[in-house]
Amino acid sequence: MSDSRPIGIFDSGVGGLTVLDAIRRELPGEDLVYLGDTARVPYGTRSARVVARYSWNNACFLRDQNIKLLVVACNTATAMALPLLHERLGLPVLGVIEPGVRMAVELIPEGPLAVIGTRGAMGGGAYNRVLEQVQPGRALTSIPCPLFVPLAEEGLTSGILAAEAVRLYLEPLRGHVRGVILGCTHYPLLKAEISSFLGPEVVLVDSSTAVAGETARLLARSGLAAGPGKGGERYFVTDAPGAFQVVGQRFLGRAIAGPELVDIQPLNYPGGES
């Protein structure tokens, strides 16, 4: 039994491409459809109310692409919209938080643990709730690092600005932590700088590989895996496909073929055909 429908993946922008890349490595035969909501990026500074609404719009667009499984490749959207999507979408849905937390607990079974991410993903306590289920009583320090996303988007992932931003946010962790969950899909790009500041003995947990493994297990368990396939990829964005191609290449490490521009919200606008 095999299911050749694609896997849907969305993020607020380019960050989720680190998750797509990990899924591609784990599942070379699956078709993947990616949506970057570049007309509304970033999500990390917005309220739960608005992020849930945008996430719902994204999920419905991908459902219309006939996907068999949705991966929410954005920590803020996972923190704020996963229950809604689980309940209402009518498709299996995977977020990035639980796989990341499980991986962290496996790699760092004891000692002080921290998670860093956007203000939105850190604010609602989603990481603490998941960790409490996975390893009850384990403490977790959460630190929002609002400048890391603009630095990664601008390609400023090394040099004095990156180093000083890392120092600004992570000084309280230095010498006091065994592992840090990179709780934002943009942060793997700053891994070298973070590691050089915290020291090589601190484990940095990049949840994208954990999400890819969980995706493979879920497909196998539910009989949803594709047969030997061509591993097709299709990219949609809600704004600025050119910038997505340029910046996305930094995240994916390879070229992105022709992202397609789509509107995923009802329009009310006299300015032409769009």
Added chain:
Amino acid sequence: MSDSRPIGIFDSGVGGLTVLDAIRRELPGEDLVYLGDTARVPYGTRSARVVARYSWNNACFLRDQNIKLLVVACNTATAMALPLLHERLGLPVLGVIEPGVRMAVELIPEGPLAVIGTRGAMGGGAYNRVLEQVQPGRALTSIPCPLFVPLAEEGLTSGILAAEAVRLYLEPLRGHVRGVILGCTHYPLLKAEISSFLGPEVVLVDSSTAVAGETARLLARSGLAAGPGKGGERYFVTDAPGAFQVVGQRFLGRAIAGPELVDIQPLNYPGGES
């Protein structure tokens, strides 16, 4: 003859409060209605297509508040949507670019001139087109400074991060420029850092006072000025009123009374009453 209807002002977020503040000083009796599109901020990284659409939504919302005049207090929206708004809104509309350019030419009648702003505001050549009308043949260097908005929003307007970001973008101007137009309503917050890097002899043009003066002239010319009034203020945002209050206070220099949360786009969302 007097017209007691309010003046409408919109920006993508908090930046336009620097313009509101200048208008308030110039016109203490006028009622002001401000809209910050915080559910879709920032505009500076988006395409003209999307910025024009968001600007239209904002303008229509304010028109429904019975305004007599619209001030577009965002350089990116001015660059990308002013012609559409002039043509279709059915109200007098003022942007921030032309008043800023006129003020720059007055203050710095000759010598090398530059403008700094978001990628969106710098990209389409709007500043060059306006300068060509105001002072034909005058040269202008445009430099996008994408990190300045996140730094200002985070309150990181002094210290090593601000200094290094200023150096990163403005090094090519140092010693080679007589005046710089601050072509983004966020940038006045970085004025001290920019001035200390470029030197006190370089004139920094903050267009907010020019916009306020132009607003007063337009009202007087059109018989739209209010009589002696109470100078009321009303604030609307499309997301996160709490954050708007906190960050907005840094821009306005005084407290903001109860920003109201509004939806200005048609919804398609099962997540509750919003």
